[in-house]
Amino acid sequence: MDIQIKNDNGKIMVTLDGRLDTSNADKFQEDIAPLMEGDKPDIDIDCTNMEYTSSQGLRIFLMLQKSVMARSGKMVMRNMNPQVKEVFDITGFSNIITII
Amino acid sequence: MKKRFNPIKDKSSEIIEYLMSSPDMPDDEGLRFKLRLSIEEAVENVVRYAYEGGIGWLEAGTSLDHDRLSLTIELRDAGVPFNPLAQDDPDITLGAQEREIGGLGIFLCKKMMDSINYRYENGNNVLTMTKQIKN
Numbered sequence: 250m251d252i253q254i255k256n257d258n259g260k261i262m263v264t265l266d267g268r269l270d271t272s273n274a275d276k277f278q279e280d281i282a283p284l285m286e287g288d289k290p291d292i293d294i295d296c297t298n299m300e301y302t303s304s305q306g307l308r309i310f311l312m313l314q315k316s317v318m319a320r321s322g323k324m325v326m327r328n329m330n331p332q333v334k335e336v337f338d339i340t341g342f343s344n345i346i347t348i349i
Numbered sequence: 350m351k352k353r354f355n356p357i358k359d360k361s362s363e364i365i366e367y368l369m370s371s372p373d374m375p376d377d378e379g380l381r382f383k384l385r386l387s388i389e390e391a392v393e394n395v396v397r398y399a400y401e402g403g404i405g406w407l408e409a410g411t412s413l414d415h416d417r418l419s420l421t422i423e424l425r426d427a428g429v430p431f432n433p434l435a436q437d438d439p440d441i442t443l444g445a446q447e448r449e450i451g452g453l454g455i456f457l458c459k460k461m462m463d464s465i466n467y468r469y470e471n472g473n474n475v476l477t478m479t480k481q482i483k484n
Contacts, residue, residue, distance in 0.1 A: 271393050272362040301382060303389045304453040314445045332382040339460045340453055341441025 250299075252280045260291045266298040274305035284313060290322035297328040302336060314346050325349055351410025351423070358403030361396045365389050371411040373420055375482040383461040384420070387478055390454035391424055391433075399428025399474065419463070421479045431474060432467045434459075 250267040261284060269277055284292060292313070302310075310326070317324045325347045329337065337343045350371055354360055368374075368388050375381065395407050408425040433455040439448075458465055462478040469475070 270362075271365075271389055301385065303386055303393075304451075304457055305393075307453055308450050311445065311448060311450055318445055332379060336386070336457070339441075339457065340439070341443070341448075344442075345445035345448060 250277060252277065260293060263292060263294040265294065265296055268301040269299060269306035270301065270303050271305050274309060278309050281309065281313060285316045288320060290317055290320055292317060292322065292324040294326045295328060296326050296333060299333055302333055307340060307342060310346060351408055353406050353408045355406035356404050357396050357407045361392050364392050364407060364409050368409055368411060368422060373411040373413050380482055384480060387458040387461045388422060390458050391476055391478065394433055394454060395424060395426050395428065398431065399426045418483045419479055419481045421477055424476045425473050427473050430469050433476065434465065434467050
């Protein structure tokens with residue numbers, strides 16, 4: 250799992266690449282720790298190349314969503330592959346995270 | 350095929366890859382996704398919670414039924430007796446702030462597999478998960 254984080258005029262652009270699973274979830278959580286700070290964050294997560302996520306990944310996306318909401322920010326996840334989208338649908342995460 | 354892993358602390362990935370490389374596994378990517386997810390969730394459950402300090406064994410195996418239409422994954426351990434199927438499903442209608450972090454693993458197994466069964470047998474937890482892989 251590769252993660253890139255860029256700041257584009259105040260908008261935080263995140264690109265995920267690979268499989269998010271039990272082998273790298275802790276590392277992923279560390280990598281996105283900076284996104285848990287700051288006022289009114291505007292986070293855009295590109296999932297085009299995210300091949301897979303388990304509940305370990307979902308747990309972190311939920312933490313991030315809660316954190317963003319608590320700071321009156323917004324977060325979107327885009328271009329999920331159908332299988333990853335299904336995981337978000339089945340768990341009800343599609344209703345609590347904006348997926349486009 | 351089956352194999353006993355001992356000890357299992359920090360061995361989740363090795364156990365998952367062992368099962369995913371089984372000749373019983375289908376080639377279809379969509380099916381493999383669902384199987385990988387179910388395997389990861391179930392294996393993690395054992396590795397994290399079955400034994401104090403993760404010191405103990407896990408036997409992991411796959412088998413096909415006689416028509417080779419459905420695949421069964423079996424996990425066996427001698428840890429604390431625990432029926433993962435007795436847990437309540439998470440309430441997936443709650444908003445983000447109300448949702449609890451965690452508790453999704455076995456729920457995903459239930460949704461991704463066709464059937465999932467638990468028994469406690471001769472001091473072992475035995476979890477079996479079955480999925481139709483061919484029509």
